[in-house]
Amino acid sequence: MSIRVLLNPINREIFAEKGDILLHRLQEEGIHVEALCGGKGLCGKCRVILDKGKVEKRSLLPDKLLSHEELESGYYLACMVRLVEDCEFTIPLESRIENPKILISTELDIPEIKPAVKKYLLESKPAKSSNLLLSYRRLKIKDYTGAPPRVPEEIYNKITGLNDDTVTITVSRTNGFPHSS
Ligand code: FES
Structure with a gap:
């Protein structure tokens, strides 16, 4: 049975399977959140706030990237959230990427370096x-x-x-x- 996930303040509803990771579902739906470490729980950028419902955590270790106050206020790292039932999240401003940028590798034309x-x-x-x-x-x-x-x-x-x-x-x-x- 599908799980219904409501996302604020963008007012989006997405569906997931039980056990899905929230960050992956967001990415699959084209909802961009900061995820510098690629979902490894190392950067602490993919913050979301659980407004309603219950979730499981893949690991408790990355919680150290959140302050005590944030944990108390319902902050989670989206890459550590395992969806288990209908729930509702706020994606805070600092986690949102309005215009995702893609890093393109390029060759720079560096002039000859003349050491002193x-x-x-x-x-x-x-x-x-x-x-x-x-x-x-x-x-x-x-x-x-x-x-x-x-x-x-x-x-x-x-x-x-x-x-x-x-x-x-x-x-x-x-x-x-x-x-x-
Ligand atoms: S993507 Fe880096 S901690 Fe979640």
């Missing part, structure tokens, strides 16, 4: 030179394009003094100018 700090491998160590400015230009940095980075003199001297070590240059862009360390 990047590490490069030094391809070959520069030879010592008395002209520091020219020496900077001779720094061969793997995969690096752009203006020659400014290397503090003491670091430059350290690089040229190294034997066979691998040297990594960290280039950071400050005020648009590459600076290395």
Whole structure:
């Protein structure tokens, strides 16, 4: 035998079979309520208020998502309501979705990301030179394009003094100018 379910304030009457879950019946009838967790009793969004009748709960655990006052006032989570007899509910404003939105996955055209700090491998160590400015230009940095980075003199001297070590240059862009360390 069908169960009659009256819904306020939208003034709709729907029918269900004994044991049906209220949220599922609402969705099947095209009555949209918030259900972010998909009916798992995790989000606490599918609130309804039982005005008349009796229902069963699928689980008592999600009740923790409702306050003591709400439980006292007859609030239920629609996804936890098992319909057992004729009843009447109010769908409160906060649970209603007037214009349901569908999330559509899309590919965003994200421009190339230019990190402010990047590490490069030094391809070959520069030879010592008395002209520091020219020496900077001779720094061969793997995969690096752009203006020659400014290397503090003491670091430059350290690089040229190294034997066979691998040297990594960290280039950071400050005020648009590459600076290395
Ligand atoms: S749909 Fe999330 S708690 Fe009911």
